[in-house]
Amino acid sequence: MTENSLPANAGFGIDVGGSGIKGAIVDLDTGEFVGERHKIATPQPATPEAVAETITAIIEHFGWDGPVGITLPSVMKHQVARSAANVDQQWIGTDTQELFGRHLPGREVTVLNDADAAGLAEVEFGAAEAREGAAIFLTLGTGIGSALLLEGKLFPNTELGHMIVGKKEAEKQASSAVKDKKELSYKDWAKRVNTVLEEYEKLFNPDVFLIGGGISRKFDKWSGYLTLETPVMPANLRNRAGIVGAALAAQRGVKP
Numbered sequence: 001m002t003e004n005s006l007p008a009n010a011g012f013g014i015d016v017g018g019s020g021i022k023g024a025i026v027d028l029d030t031g032e033f034v035g036e037r038h039k040i041a042t043p044q045p046a047t048p049e050a051v052a053e054t055i056t057a058i059i060e061h062f063g064w065d066g067p068v069g070i071t072l073p074s075v076m077k078h079q080v081a082r083s084a085a086n087v088d089q090q091w092i093g094t095d096t097q098e099l100f101g102r103h104l105p106g107r108e109v110t111v112l113n114d115a116d117a118a119g120l121a122e123v124e125f126g127a128a129e130a131r132e133g134a135a136i137f138l139t140l141g142t143g144i145g146s147a148l149l150l151e152g153k154l155f156p157n158t159e160l161g162h163m164i165v166g167k168k169e170a171e172k173q174a175s176s177a178v179k180d181k182k183e184l185s186y187k188d189w190a191k192r193v194n195t196v197l198e199e200y201e202k203l204f205n206p207d208v209f210l211i212g213g214g215i216s217r218k219f220d221k222w223s224g225y226l227t228l229e230t231p232v233m234p235a236n237l238r239n240r241a242g243i244v245g246a247a248l249a250a251q252r253g254v255k256p
């Protein structure tokens with residue numbers, strides 16, 4: 001991509017997931033991708049070194065030389081990963097600034113939790129409800145990721161997917177991966193989601209739940225089975241959210 005075909009406010013985001021690592025140039029005025037996103041299968045094992053090499057390849061694919069935002073399925077404290085879900089446990093304790101300083105020397109790199117990134121993207125480009133009052137944004141995918149939002153400001157690194165609901169972690173009962181693995185109908189799976197959301201509702205009393213992740217595209221198939229008092233809405237950005245949020249965080253220099 002040549003410099004002059006880029007929008008004035010272009011950024012770059014990369015979303016690291018358990019199965020794919022995806023990157024795209026993002027128009028930060030609209031939240032749209034500029035051209036196609038590029039995806040490479042997540043290396044196995046997904047160690048910090050292997051993932052950093054894949055990320056470097058994605059950046060080179062675009063010839064991008066500006067700041068880069070990266071999501072990880074990890075709690076991020078001062079740019080050090082403190083947990084690792086669906087990526088190698090070697091991430092725990094990894095200083096991402098040191099890692100990317102070696103792989104992408106001289107480059108401004110910002111790393112944040114994947115659900116936090118998606119929540120930030122929703123605030124900027126999604127439903128108005130994400131910017132108003134107290135909102136809980138959840139991504140239902142391989143796990144359950146969460147972003148707590150108050151008037152559009154993020155309380156980072158919440159891990160509601162790991163909350164014990166009944167006897168098990170929420171994400172072990174109601175992620176979309178569980179639906180696939182157990183071949184649950186939308187109805188049976190939605191009942192599990194409802195149980196989890198009821199627990200969150202009891203403890204946090206938000207104004208709204210916003211649901212992202214691939215399964216939010218099929219929201220109409222299962223939302224009818226939810227019986228909460230709190231409104232539940234699908235997120236607008238769907239699977240663009242992680243990349244867009246990463247690019248936004250990089251532009252703002254937000255370094256959780």
Ligand code: BGC
Pocket residue numbers: 072073074075083085113114115116139142143144145146159161162171
């Ligand atoms: C992780 C979170 C992550 C979520 C979605 C959970 O298992 O603990 O950090 O946001 O999965 O990937």
